[in-house]
Amino acid sequence: MDNELLVNILAESMSKDHVTVIEKLSEPKRDEELAAELNVKETIVRTLLNDLHVKSLVEYERTKNKKTGWYTYLWKKRDNKVMEYINNYLQNRLDGLYQTLNEEKNGMIFKCSCSRVSFEKATNTDFICPECNEPYLAFDNSKEISEIETEIAKINNFLRSV
Ligand SMILES: [Zn+2]
Numbered sequence: 001m002d003n004e005l006l007v008n009i010l011a012e013s014m015s016k017d018h019v020t021v022i023e024k025l026s027e028p029k030r031d032e033e034l035a036a037e038l039n040v041k042e043t044i045v046r047t048l049l050n051d052l053h054v055k056s057l058v059e060y061e062r063t064k065n066k067k068t069g070w071y072t073y074l075w076k077k078r079d080n081k082v083m084e085y086i087n088n089y090l091q092n093r094l095d096g097l098y099q100t101l102n103e104e105k106n107g108m109i110f111k112c113s114c115s116r117v118s119f120e121k122a123t124n125t126d127f128i129c130p131e132c133n134e135p136y137l138a139f140d141n142s143k144e145i146s147e148i149e150t151e152i153a154k155i156n157n158f159l160r161s162v
Contacts, residue, residue, distance in 0.1 A: 005158060006086060013089045014051065021048045025058065025077035034075070049075055056081045083162065090155050097155070101148045110136035 010019045024034055031049060035042040052058040061074040103118070110122040112129040122136040129136060 006082075009086050009089060010082075013085075014055075017044075018048055018052060021045065021052065022057065022077055022082065025075060028061075028074050028076045030072055030074055049073075055085060057085055087159065087162070090159060094152060094155055097148055097152050101145065101152070104141050104145050104148065109139045109141045111139035112136050 007019055007023075010022065020038060021034060024037055029037075031045050032042055034049075035045040038045065049058060049060075053060070057078055059076050059078055061076070063072050063074070064070070065072065108119045110117050110119065110127070112132055112134040114129060114132040114134075116139065117129075117136060125136075127136045128134070
């Protein structure tokens with residue numbers, strides 16, 4: 001995984017540790033190998049691998065040692081699933097951003113020192129915030145709108161490039 005953006009997206013949607021494990025799986029490895037390479041406990045590596053497995057980003061081959069009866073797991077990265085996961089994650093994020101953009105564009109936004117609310121919500125409490133007791137004031141959200149639009153453009157560009 002050489003694309004910095006891909007790494008950032010994965011780290012954002014899971015954690016940096018999950019990405020580190022995926023990156024280490026450029027070739028199939030056993031959990032104890034991974035633990036040794038990353039210098040962490042095997043239980044930690046197994047937890048991370050299980051999370052990745054739940055998301056279908058890794059798969060394993062299980063073999064039984066006939067003498068000891070113990071199982072060995074050989075873990076592999078599923079590259080096509082990684083891309084699919086990133087695509088889905090970004091599509092979901094786009095949906096959310098479009099929805100937020102819609103809300104920001106239609107309907108006035110009100111603000112106190114602790115939160116931002118819609119016109120409806122401000123009306124419900126007579127334009128006084130129940131949390132901080134300050135009045136809600138109309139808020140110019142053009143900066144927020146342009147930030148959301150920039151983010152949407154960035155994601156769309158990225159989705160077109162992969
Ligand atoms: Zn408030």
